[in-house]
Amino acid sequence: IRTFPNRRPEGKIPFVIELGLDFWSQILGFSLADYYNDPLTYGTANLEMKLFHAKHFEDDTYIDKNYRLLIATTLEGRLMGVPILYTKTGHPWLDYNNPPLKDYEDIDTLKVPDFYSSGEMPKIIAFYENQKKLLDEDFLLKFPDWIMGPFVLAALLRGFDKLLMDMVLEPEFVKGLFQKIIDSRKSWQRQLDQYLGIERTCGLLGNDDVNCPTLSPALYDEFLLPLEKELSEYYGTIFYWHSCGNTTKLVSSISEIPKLELFHCGPWTGVAEACNAFWGKATALEIMVEPVDKVMLASRQKMEDSLYEIVDQIPGKTNCFVKVDSLETQGDIEKDINAIKTWISIARRVLG
Secondary structure (H helix, E strand, O other): OOOOOOOOOOOOOOEEEEEOHHHHHHHHOOOHHHHOOOHHHHHHHHHHHHHHHHHHOOOOOOOOOEEEOOOOOOHHHHHOOOOEEEOOOOOEEEOOOOOOOOOHHHHHHOOOOOOOOOOOHHHHHHHHHHHHHHOOOOOEEEOOOOOEOHHHHHHHHHOHHHHHHHHHHOHHHHHHHHHHHHHHHHHHHHHHHHHHOOOOOOEEEEOOOOOOOOOOHHHHHHHHHHHHHHHHHHHOOEEEEEOOOOOOOOHHHHOOOOOEEEEEEOOOOOHHHHHHHOOOOOOEEEEEOOOHHHHHOOOHHHHHHHHHHHHOOOOOOOOEEEEEEEEOOOOOHHHHHHHHHHHHHHHHHHHO
């Protein structure tokens, strides 16, 4: 899901940018409703994104012959029975306001999902197979991964406030819920491996809701770190640990996950603290720049200052890259694209 960096010691720091999907839909003129429902629109849009990026953005993005099938962030929730909503533009969302587990007894209604029939799987499989027919044989279409971590999914199933209270008042219930989620993930993964004929050797952890102050370090260490170590053991490697939130107080614990290849250092996580936590380990860092105030709406001087602030915190031997993602239009597409190009030119000078 991310191109792995390979920064030479003391060398230049690679950097990449990534536009948000709504921005792309306005640049390229496709409908989000069609994007999520028509295989030809989805495939064409992803190829046009690559071409536009290669032509207009001179960052270090590697343009190759593959793209990932990703239907928003609804896969795991739908597999476990979370209802779905749609925005006016056709973007699917999981319904946080209607968690299925109203009472403790409802946990018994959770069933291990079936790869072929649960949630949106029939649609996803058909979407995948239809797009495969449209692509040349040497083009890799990546099937969706189970990305969402156990805490995020448990919050969807139980409700954010109830789950956090349960972690203090009913810890055994929470541990049972987490284990059901882990067992469901492993079962689904085994079926996916059989479907693709490829044994998975690495996993992903999408943990956007794992941050401080939502979770204390003590709660993370008690409930989640053992599960994430278990998943690392199950897969053999955790390729990517992601949270856009502030994980500064959690990074020392996260660094204990064995065979973690890439850590997402979000825009509110301390860069120096993350570099220190992973010092001497094989884990590379994806170091993020806040996209609105430090790129889209920033002056040239602010763009430069914010990049130097990051660089000053990165030791010369840290394997990392700098990234800006979730870039969305601020209302004037031409002006917004020029702002991105300006940031790229400054990043090229500052980062090497």
